[in-house]
Every structure is written in C-alpha cells, then in structure tokens.
Amino acid sequence: xxxxxxxxxxxxxGLRDFEASPSPDVWQQIEHRLTHKKKKRIIPFFWWSSAAVxxxxxxxxxxxxxxxxxxxxxxxxxxxxxxxxSEDKNExxxxxxxxxxxxxxxxxxxxxxxxxxxxxxxxxxxQFFNQESISSTSPKKLIKRTIHQFKTTxxxxxxxxxxxxKPLSKTSxxxxxxxxxxxxxxxxNKKWAIQPSLAYTKSNSLSNESSPVSDMFSSNxxxxxxxxxxxxxxxxxxxxxxxxxxxxxQKLNFNTDVNLYTNTIVSNNLSNISFxxxxxxxxxxxxxxxxxxxxxxxxxxxxxxxxxxxxxIGYIEIPVELSYKIFSSKKxxxxxxxxxxxxxxxxxxxxxxxxxxxxxQIGKTNNLKSVNFSGNIGLDVTLSITKDWNLSINPMLKAxxxxxxxxxQFTPYFLAVYTGVSYSF
Amino acid sequence: xxxxxxxxxxxKYSSNKQDAxxxxxxxxxxxxxxxxxxxxxxSFEGWLKRITINTALQKYREKSPLxxxxxxxxxxxxxxxxxxxxxxxxxxLDMLLILIQQLPDRYRLVxxxxxxxxxxxxxxxxxxxxxxxxxxxxxxxARTILKEKIMNHQKKQEKx
Numbered sequence: 001x002x003x004x005x006x007x008x009x010x011x012x013x014g015l016r017d018f019e020a021s022p023s024p025d026v027w028q029q030i031e032h033r034l035t036h037k038k039k040k041r042i043i044p045f046f047w048w049s050s051a052a053v054x055x056x057x058x059x060x061x062x063x064x065x066x067x068x069x070x071x072x073x074x075x076x077x078x079x080x081x082x083x084x085x086s087e088d089k090n091e092x093x094x095x096x097x098x099x100x101x102x103x104x105x106x107x108x109x110x111x112x113x114x115x116x117x118x119x120x121x122x123x124x125x126x127q128f129f130n131q132e133s134i135s136s137t138s139p140k141k142l143i144k145r146t147i148h149q150f151k152t153t154x155x156x157x158x159x160x161x162x163x164x165x166k167p168l169s170k171t172s173x174x175x176x177x178x179x180x181x182x183x184x185x186x187x188x189n190k191k192w193a194i195q196p197s198l199a200y201t202k203s204n205s206l207s208n209e210s211s212p213v214s215d216m217f218s219s220n221x222x223x224x225x226x227x228x229x230x231x232x233x234x235x236x237x238x239x240x241x242x243x244x245x246x247x248x249x250q251k252l253n254f255n256t257d258v259n260l261y262t263n264t265i266v267s268n269n270l271s272n273i274s275f276x277x278x279x280x281x282x283x284x285x286x287x288x289x290x291x292x293x294x295x296x297x298x299x300x301x302x303x304x305x306x307x308x309x310x311x312x313i314g315y316i317e318i319p320v321e322l323s324y325k326i327f328s329s330k331k332x333x334x335x336x337x338x339x340x341x342x343x344x345x346x347x348x349x350x351x352x353x354x355x356x357x358x359x360x361q362i363g364k365t366n367n368l369k370s371v372n373f374s375g376n377i378g379l380d381v382t383l384s385i386t387k388d389w390n391l392s393i394n395p396m397l398k399a400x401x402x403x404x405x406x407x408x409q410f411t412p413y414f415l416a417v418y419t420g421v422s423y424s425f
Numbered sequence: 426x427x428x429x430x431x432x433x434x435x436x437k438y439s440s441n442k443q444d445a446x447x448x449x450x451x452x453x454x455x456x457x458x459x460x461x462x463x464x465x466x467x468s469f470e471g472w473l474k475r476i477t478i479n480t481a482l483q484k485y486r487e488k489s490p491l492x493x494x495x496x497x498x499x500x501x502x503x504x505x506x507x508x509x510x511x512x513x514x515x516x517x518l519d520m521l522l523i524l525i526q527q528l529p530d531r532y533r534l535v536x537x538x539x540x541x542x543x544x545x546x547x548x549x550x551x552x553x554x555x556x557x558x559x560x561x562x563x564x565x566x567a568r569t570i571l572k573e574k575i576m577n578h579q580k581k582q583e584k585x
Contacts, residue, residue, distance in 0.1 A: 007568045008540045010575075014521040015541060019429035020436055022446045030453050 029257040035059060190424040191236045195392060199228040203252045212254055212311055224253035228416060240325040250414050252313040260307045260354060294365030307354035311365050314347025323380055337381040343372035367405045374398040396416040431477050437483035437551035438537050440526050448484055452477040482552055485530045524574050539564050
C-alpha cells in the first residue's frame with residue numbers, strides 16, 4: 001500500500017526535471033501585450049504620447065492582422081537560434097518604423113531616467129539585455145529578440161541589475177509580490193518629519209582647571225545635569241541624507257565650590273559675577289583637596305566651606321544639522337548627525353547653594369556672550385513604530401565655541417540624549 | 426532554459442494547457458515590469474518562480490469555490506477499494522501531470538505548494554487565505570485522490 005511519503009516522492013521525482021514549451025503564439029501574445037501596455041502607461045507628456053501613437057501605428061502598419069503571409073514578413077518566433085534571417089528580411093520593410101523610432105529616440109536622450117512612472121520602453125528592454133545599440137532597431141524587433149533571448153539563454157542576474165533607479169510603489173494586481181524578498185525600498189515620498197523632543201543633558205567642560213566664576217579661582221567645578229525640550233524638523237534629501245533643524249531650549253549648569261566667609265566689609269571679589277544686592281559674604285575658591293586656601297581680604301571666619309555657586313546659563317538653540325544613515329534595517333535605522341547650532345542667551349542666573357542660607361539667586365554671570373555657537377556631533381537611532389511614527393534616541397555632543405567674552409580657559413560642552421517621537425509626512 | 430521551467434511550473438499549477446499559457450503570459454508581463462526590483466543577492470530563478478506561482482494562485486483565487494465542491498462529489502463516486510501493489514516505474518511523467526491537473530483547484534494548489542515547491546503549511550495558509558488546518562486537510566485529500574487514481578491506473582494496466 002502506498003503511503004503519503006511514497007506519493008510525495010513519486011510526484012517529486014517524476015516531475016523534478018519536467019520542462020515544457022507553450023504554443024508559439026504565446027510569445028506573440030506577450031509581445032502584443034507589452035507594446036499595448038506601453039501605450040497605456042505612457043506618462044502624460046504630450047510629445048511622449050504622440051511618439052507612442054506613431055510607434056504603434058507604425059507597427060500595425062507593418063504587421064496587419066489579416067495573416068497574409070506573402071506580403072507580411074514572418075513574425076512568429078522561431079525557437080531555434082536562426083532568427084537572424086527573418087530579422088534581415090524585416091530590415092527593408094521596417095524602414096518606415098525605424099525612421100520614426102529614430103526621431104523619437106533622438107528627441108529624448110534618456111527618457112527612462114526622466115519618466116516618473118515605470119514604463120516598458122524600448123530602451124529599458126534594451127538595457128534589460130545589455131544591448132548597446134538600439135537606435136537602429138525597431139522596438140518590435142527588439143521585443144521579439146528579447147523574448148527570443150529570454151527563451152534560449154541563461155540570465156546572469158547581476159547583468160540585469162545595473163541601474164540605480166528607484167523602484168516605485170505601484171499597486172500591483174498581485175499583492176503577494178509586495179511581501180516577497182524582492183527588495184522593497186522604503187518609499188522616500190515621506191520627506192518631512194517633525195519631532196518634539198525631550199533631552200537629558202549634562203554640562204561639562206574641557207578644562208577643569210579654571211572656573212567660570214573668576215579667572216583667579218582655583219576651584220572644583222562640576223557640570224550639572226538638566227533637562228532640555230524642543231522641536232526638531234527633519235527633511236530627507238535622499239534615502240541616506242537628511243537635514244534637520246528645530247528649536248530647543250538648552251541649559252548649561254555649573255557648580256563652583258566656594259568657601260563662604262563673612263565680613264563686615266561688603267565686597268565683591270569675583271570678577272565675573274555681578275551681585276544683585278549687597279552680599280554679606282565673600283567667596284574664595286575651595287581649592288584642590290588638602291590645600292589650604294588663604295582667604296582674600298581681611299580675615300573672617302569660614303561660615304560654610306561646602307557652599308557652591310551655581311551658574312545657570314540658558315539658551316534658545318537653533319541647530320542646523322545633517323543626518324546620514326549608516327545602518328538600516330526593517331525597524332531600526334541608525335544615523336550619524338553633525339552640524340552647528342546658534343545659541344541665543346535667554347537665561348542667566350547665579351544661585352548660591354549653601355547649608356546656611358536658603359538657595360537663592362544672588363546675581364548673574366556678566367561675561368556671557370548673548371550669541372553663541374556650538375558644534376554638534378552625535379548619533380540618532382530611530383525605531384519605527386508605524387509607517388509614519390518613529391521613536392528616536394539621539395545622544396549628542398555639543399561643544400560651545402563662544403560662551404564667554406573674556407574667559408578663554410573654561411570651555412563648556414554639553415552631552416545630551418534627546419528622545420522623541422517623530423511624525424513623517 | 427527559464428521559459429521551459431516556468432511553463433512546466435504553470436502546467437503543474439493549472440488544470441489545462443490554456444490556463445497554463447495564460448499564467449505564463451501574465452507572469453512574463455509582471456517579470457518585465459518588476460525586473461529592476463529584483464535584488465542582486467537573491468536567486469534569480471527563485472524569484473521568477475515565485476512570481477509565476479503567485480500569478481497562478483491569483484488566477485485560481487478568483488474562481489468560484491463552487492467548482493471545488495462539484496469535483497469533490499465526482500471524487501467520491503470514483504472511490505474504489507483495491508489492494509493491488511503499485512509499481513513506481515510504471516507511472517510516467519505525462520500521467521503524473523494529468524493526475525495533478527485533474528485535482529480540484531484548491532487541492533492541486535496545496536499539493537504543488539507543499540510537495541513540489543516545499544512551502545510550509547503556515548506559508549500556504551497565508552498565501553491562500555485559509556487556515557493551516559485547512560491546508561493540511563486539503564493536502565491529505567489531494568494525496569488520497571492521487572493514490573486512488575494511481576492504483577486504478579495500475580489495476581487497468583495489470584489487466585491489459
């Protein structure tokens with residue numbers, strides 16, 4: 001008794017090398033459909049449509065359907081490779097068509113590249129089979145030769161892929177083909193994206209030697225973390241490159257450790273800080289660990305040696321950056337981002353943080369430039385949530401170029417991780 | 426020769442030569458159309474086959490399912506008990522093809538996809554918009570029908 005494996009094997013082995021040929025008029029019909037299809041799908045350029053009409057009329061003129069074989073050259077497809085004979089016969093009678101084709105081809109050097117829609121054009125068919133000269137070949141002959149070649153030769157798939165033309169998102173009758181492994185490139189018709197973003201930021205400085213509060217200070221300066229928010233707008237130039245801009249808030253935040261001294265004499269000994277009202281303290285740097293610091297001015301008692309002056313420097317940031325895609329997969333894309341930002345000062349606060357006084361604003365930094373610039377570099381990782389929505393995680397380093405007008409030692413920079421959800425349109 | 430292999434594929438998926446030729450034509454048009462969507466690193470033959478198979482499935486999807494029921498009834502009438510041993514070598518290629526083509530559409534498609542083209546039931550279910558269970562039972566029915574017909578054929582040959 002046969003079991004199911006036997007049945008399977010019987011058919012598999014029996015039909016494994018099965019090959020067959022269809023009736024010859026199948027090729028004719030294919031050719032017919034290709035030329036007709038070409039006519040239907042011509043892009044709406046006026047001269048292009050008229051070219052197609054002339055072409056097809058020319059073809060019909062040469063090949064009347066009455067089947068009178070005496071006057072009409074043989075157009076059936078031989079399966080063996082001696083079709084050159086019949087092609088030569090066609091040469092003379094196809095003159096009219098050839099001339100027409102010549103004219104049209106001359107008009108447009110590269111109508112493949114300029115046409116927005118996919119069309120089965122003569123040139124494309126020629127490219128399909130690496131034909132060099134098409135100007136002397138009628139499209140009809142070319143289609144015939146093409147199909148003939150298709151039947152008798154092996155393709156090298158690498159020859160076929162040569163052009164960088166983007167495939168189109170056409171609606172196909174057969175919806176499966178969209179699911180196939182045939183590369184479905186992301187449609188780049190979604191060129192814009194808008195993304196509100198929130199960032200965790202950390203201020204820092206390239207040199208911790210000097211302090212922003214005073215040129216003469218030797219003190220511990222630490223950068224603090226903060227939050228930034230804003231909106232980013234991104235425009236895709238091509239598949240890999242995008243340009244982006246936006247508006248963000250940005251805050252630099254530095255704490256300088258100070259020792260507080262009381263003194264009856266009101267003094268302002270920090271050259272870069274302007275105090276709001278007469279302060280009753282004066283400040284010295286806390287120095288490096290273990291070092292004894294001599295107070296400046298008349299001696300007094302240390303009131304607090306754990307105090308710090310907090311400088312908050314806020315900007316409105318307008319970045320202009322380029323984003324280049326380096327890795328790409330179905331859901332996750334990684335870009336490298338670089339650019340510059342213009343920074344407009346909008347917040348300038350100096351706060352005193354101390355155990356003995358309530359934290360309060362006591363003044364502002366006076367050597368800040370109101371317009372500043374930063375160079376930015378970073379990475380942008382986007383996860384695709386749906387077709388239009390993406391989640392973005394974007395760590396960036398932004399180095400400021402022009403923060404202070406006189407203090408060149410202290411160079412702040414800014415590490416941030418921007419996150420946001422973007423909408424493409 | 427790609428065209429011969431593809432036409433053979435069309436014949437296996439169709440119930441007659443005319444349908445197979447239609448499918449071949451439709452597939453060619455699509456292939457010409459989509460040629461530059463083809464990825465360099467895939468198998469070209471595999472890509473051609475996939476397009477052809479999808480074209481075939483599309484053609485039979487549009488047909489009315491009533492046809493399936495009708496053929497089913499016919500099958501039940503032909504059922505015969507037999508214990509004659511079969512001989513693999515005596516079933517020739519033409520016969521195999523005819524047997525497949527005689528299957529009701531759905532059974533033929535499932536049989537081809539699973540046995541001859543090695544798709545999984547999960548994939549078949551997706552392609553034909555049926556459940557995996559339906560795919561399995563269709564396959565099993567297809568095998569039963571084919572088995573019966575082969576044994577009948579053998580029996581007739583024995584007698585001859």
